[in-house]
Amino acid sequence: xxTLSSDFGTPYPAAMxxxxxxxxxxxxxxxxxxxPRQDVRTAAFWLREVLPYFPPATHLVVVxxxxxxxxxxxxxxxxxxxxxxxxxxxxxxxxxxxxxxxxGVETYLIDEREIGPVEPTTPTDSTADSSEHRSPRSTTFHGxxxxxxxxxxxxxxxxxxxxxxxxxxxxxAAVDLQLPAxxxxxxxxxxxxxxxxxxxNAITNVxxxxxxxxxxxxxxxxxxxxxxxxAAVPVGERLATVGSHGYVELDVNQGRGDEAFGxxxxxxxxxxxxxxxxx
Amino acid sequence: xxTLSSDFGTPYPAAMxxxxxxxxxxxxxxxxxxxPRQDVRTAAFWLREVLPYFPPATHLVVVxxxxxxxxxxxxxxxxxxxxxxxxxxxxxxxxxxxxxxxxGVETYLIDEREIGPVEPTTPTDSTADSSEHRSPRSTTFHGxxxxxxxxxxxxxxxxxxxxxxxxxxxxxAAVDLQLPAxxxxxxxxxxxxxxxxxxxNAITNVxxxxxxxxxxxxxxxxxxxxxxxxAAVPVGERLATVGSHGYVELDVNQGRGDEAFGxxxxxxxxxxxxxxxxx
Amino acid sequence: xxTLSSDFGTPYPAAMxxxxxxxxxxxxxxxxxxxPRQDVRTAAFWLREVLPYFPPATHLVVVxxxxxxxxxxxxxxxxxxxxxxxxxxxxxxxxxxxxxxxxGVETYLIDEREIGPVEPTTPTDSTADSSEHRSPRSTTFHGxxxxxxxxxxxxxxxxxxxxxxxxxxxxxAAVDLQLPAxxxxxxxxxxxxxxxxxxxNAITNVxxxxxxxxxxxxxxxxxxxxxxxxAAVPVGERLATVGSHGYVELDVNQGRGDEAFGxxxxxxxxxxxxxxxxx
Numbered sequence: 001x002x003t004l005s006s007d008f009g010t011p012y013p014a015a016m017x018x019x020x021x022x023x024x025x026x027x028x029x030x031x032x033x034x035x036p037r038q039d040v041r042t043a044a045f046w047l048r049e050v051l052p053y054f055p056p057a058t059h060l061v062v063v064x065x066x067x068x069x070x071x072x073x074x075x076x077x078x079x080x081x082x083x084x085x086x087x088x089x090x091x092x093x094x095x096x097x098x099x100x101x102x103x104g105v106e107t108y109l110i111d112e113r114e115i116g117p118v119e120p121t122t123p124t125d126s127t128a129d130s131s132e133h134r135s136p137r138s139t140t141f142h143g144x145x146x147x148x149x150x151x152x153x154x155x156x157x158x159x160x161x162x163x164x165x166x167x168x169x170x171x172x173a174a175v176d177l178q179l180p181a182x183x184x185x186x187x188x189x190x191x192x193x194x195x196x197x198x199x200x201n202a203i204t205n206v207x208x209x210x211x212x213x214x215x216x217x218x219x220x221x222x223x224x225x226x227x228x229x230x231a232a233v234p235v236g237e238r239l240a241t242v243g244s245h246g247y248v249e250l251d252v253n254q255g256r257g258d259e260a261f262g263x264x265x266x267x268x269x270x271x272x273x274x275x276x277x278x279x
Numbered sequence: 280x281x282t283l284s285s286d287f288g289t290p291y292p293a294a295m296x297x298x299x300x301x302x303x304x305x306x307x308x309x310x311x312x313x314x315p316r317q318d319v320r321t322a323a324f325w326l327r328e329v330l331p332y333f334p335p336a337t338h339l340v341v342v343x344x345x346x347x348x349x350x351x352x353x354x355x356x357x358x359x360x361x362x363x364x365x366x367x368x369x370x371x372x373x374x375x376x377x378x379x380x381x382x383g384v385e386t387y388l389i390d391e392r393e394i395g396p397v398e399p400t401t402p403t404d405s406t407a408d409s410s411e412h413r414s415p416r417s418t419t420f421h422g423x424x425x426x427x428x429x430x431x432x433x434x435x436x437x438x439x440x441x442x443x444x445x446x447x448x449x450x451x452a453a454v455d456l457q458l459p460a461x462x463x464x465x466x467x468x469x470x471x472x473x474x475x476x477x478x479x480n481a482i483t484n485v486x487x488x489x490x491x492x493x494x495x496x497x498x499x500x501x502x503x504x505x506x507x508x509x510a511a512v513p514v515g516e517r518l519a520t521v522g523s524h525g526y527v528e529l530d531v532n533q534g535r536g537d538e539a540f541g542x543x544x545x546x547x548x549x550x551x552x553x554x555x556x557x558x
Numbered sequence: 559x560x561t562l563s564s565d566f567g568t569p570y571p572a573a574m575x576x577x578x579x580x581x582x583x584x585x586x587x588x589x590x591x592x593x594p595r596q597d598v599r600t601a602a603f604w605l606r607e608v609l610p611y612f613p614p615a616t617h618l619v620v621v622x623x624x625x626x627x628x629x630x631x632x633x634x635x636x637x638x639x640x641x642x643x644x645x646x647x648x649x650x651x652x653x654x655x656x657x658x659x660x661x662g663v664e665t666y667l668i669d670e671r672e673i674g675p676v677e678p679t680t681p682t683d684s685t686a687d688s689s690e691h692r693s694p695r696s697t698t699f700h701g702x703x704x705x706x707x708x709x710x711x712x713x714x715x716x717x718x719x720x721x722x723x724x725x726x727x728x729x730x731a732a733v734d735l736q737l738p739a740x741x742x743x744x745x746x747x748x749x750x751x752x753x754x755x756x757x758x759n760a761i762t763n764v765x766x767x768x769x770x771x772x773x774x775x776x777x778x779x780x781x782x783x784x785x786x787x788x789a790a791v792p793v794g795e796r797l798a799t800v801g802s803h804g805y806v807e808l809d810v811n812q813g814r815g816d817e818a819f820g821x822x823x824x825x826x827x828x829x830x831x832x833x834x835x836x837x
Contacts, residue, residue, distance in 0.1 A: 010591075029300070140800075198287070510625075
């Protein structure tokens with residue numbers, strides 16, 4: 001099984017699928033192709049939260065603002081999973097989660113020179129529609145020309161046998177990305193919004209346990225009820241809840257929490273106990 | 280085969296797929312994940328129109344504004360098909376269609392206590408990225424933690440053998456949802472817009488037969504041509520036609536019927552004969 | 559393997575998938591369903607660029623502003639690939655590319671009368687939800703009722719044996735579509751924007767070789783650096799590069815080239831040498 005994640009929209013992911021299906025019979029499963037463009041941090045968050053629900057698989061990830069530069073291309077082994085993508089940190093949080101800890105993560109460099117040019121199935125062109133120049137490997141679409149063939153190769157073969165990939169041993173420094181942790185002090189949590197999901201839920205980095213035993217909480221100075229479900233408050237009302245990823249979310253029942261709370265990814269969130277009975 | 284329908288956008292459906300692929304080798308087919316958020320009626324309409332084109336399958340449906348409340352979780356058998364989703368009516372119109380009639384629909388309650396917590400593949404976390412609290416079952420994402428494992432279970436096993444699901448016998452009242460029927464009186468139809476599709480076609484609940492033998496019709500007081508194809512009128516012009524689901528649609532050739540007619544879902548639509556030759 | 563391409567959004571493609579899965583076990587792969595509505599040229603461009611990366615497959619393509627008119631329905635053989643879609647030119651550029659040249663393209667007409675009505679799995683309806691009229695074949699959704707069953711048929715059978723399709727021999731004139739070619743004169747290229755991709759890259763029809771050996775180029779009178787990667791210029795800056803399809807693109811590093819250059823599909827683009835050292 002190979003999962004696909006990117007910020008490509010369509011139809012670029014289809015080219016990656018074609019390239020892989022020329023090389024492997026693996027099941028292909030889309031995670032998302034609408035990650036915010038070139039937003040490594042948001043993609044890293046979602047991959048960390050979603051990939052652990054998959055059975056052992058190869059995960060192709062292409063959110064790659066540095067495509068074509070000398071940034072490395074990586075294969076990362078993490079537990080029973082393998083990740084393939086650019087060396088910009090996007091793979092790290094998921095890899096740590098999948099491997100249970102940092103020491104379980106193995107990183108390999110892909111030697112791009114050893115990945116043959118990705119030829120379309122009919123390379124000879126002789127008509128007007130087809131006369132344009134075609135470079136052997138694109139400098140702007142490594143998803144198709146580097147990462148997809150690498151993912152197909154590591155899916156179908158033992159990683160250590162891949163002379164064709166010339167995977168190199170790690171130790172090699174790879175770009176790290178640590179999603180920020182909230183500061184917890186006594187009864188106070190100082191965190192930030194990690195991402196906003198499609199429903200408008202503002203997902204913070206404050207561990208959900210902060211809400212244990214509380215009926216109300218102050219969020220950036222405003223008291224809101226703590227609910228275990230959106231429906232704990234009337235439609236259109238604000239609440240704090242523990243999201244499906246285990247973090248505190250600031251939400252609106254059947255509405256957009258980001259708009260109601262005025263929050264965007266990266267914004268600071270301070271959670272404090274609500275004064276007794278005070279609103 | 281398991282189909283997936285939701286209002287989740289991305290990447291939440293991928294978590295449901297991962298959970299199912301840990302349990303089953305079934306083919307997974309997306310119906311849609313961009314149903315209007317928490318809009319049970321619109322999802323119910325589309326499911327009724329689309330699912331009957333599938334071969335016998337399990338259909339996972341999660342449009343669930345009441346997630347985490349005491350609303351039930353259901354498995355519904357309808358003809359050769361099985362539906363899995365929340366007890367808010369979203370499954371009923373499709374189930375009636377698939378079963379040919381109401382009496383052919385069997386409803387089971389899912390005992391959520393009997394569905395084990397959905398553990399990510401690597402439950403032990405020890406690093407900064409992974410230290411947050413993780414509740415055994417989310418109260419806000421039953422798509423991943425209740426419905427996906429239930430769909431995988433009913434796909435792979437005989438429904439009556441599923442002690443793990445402790446499916447209960449019906450008779451149990453399930454929430455019904457009847458999509459409104461148009462009133463037909465003599466030569467007049469009083470209906471409403473059920474949904475607007477992505478092309479902007481305003482799909483009403485008036486049976487297409489109303490247009491039989493008519494060349495023009497009055498729609499909310501305005502005479503429009505009746506066409507069997509969009510191209511029956513010039514580009515940008517209004518028409519009434521019978522859509523692919525058998526209902527009268529108010530359309531614009533290569534344009535948006537909803538905007539031209541000023542119609543939204545739920546709006547009343549009165550269709551009447553056009554005066555002879557009058558416009 | 560059957561790929562699917564359309565301008566349908568959701569959930570209409572799911573109905574096509576259901577229809578095919580009633581007839582074949584083929585792997586289904588989405589290319590895109592968000593092609594601009596009824597924009598034959600843009601779809602034709604993307605199909606030409608993406609489909610050659612697939613292994614031999616059947617490609618179902620439904621961008622069909624003339625649905626229900628007397629435009630023909632086609633099966634086109636091109637090299638090891640087969641395309642199925644409307645006779646409006648959308649298949650031609652891809653077919654020429656896949657067949658290596660025009661002479662390798664074989665065109666068959668689908669006799670729509672020979673394709674049985676597509677019945678939902680439970681045709682008998684007796685309840686309120688199900689009482690509406692249902693025509694045997696829609697005049698507005700040939701994707702479901704003509705092209706999907708035809709694609710399933712040609713995938714699973716030898717095309718020449720398909721009496722049920724009554725494929726007719728070509729020679730029959732099919733609608734052609736030639737994507738415009740740029741004019742190249744000495745050091746000047748006069749072309750146009752073919753499409754804008756989701757990143758905002760304005761993809762022209764000027765062959766990438768035009769940029770060979772140049773460090774800067776005048777694009778519609780403005781000097782811009784030539785880069786082999788987006789990151790060749792600072793974030794937010796303009797550049798010209800050779801896109802993954804081999805054409806000159808006008809881009810912004812991590813921004814939208816279409817907006818920065820003020821370009822839309824169809825807009826004229828003149829590329830000239832930049833005066834030495836001048837900006």
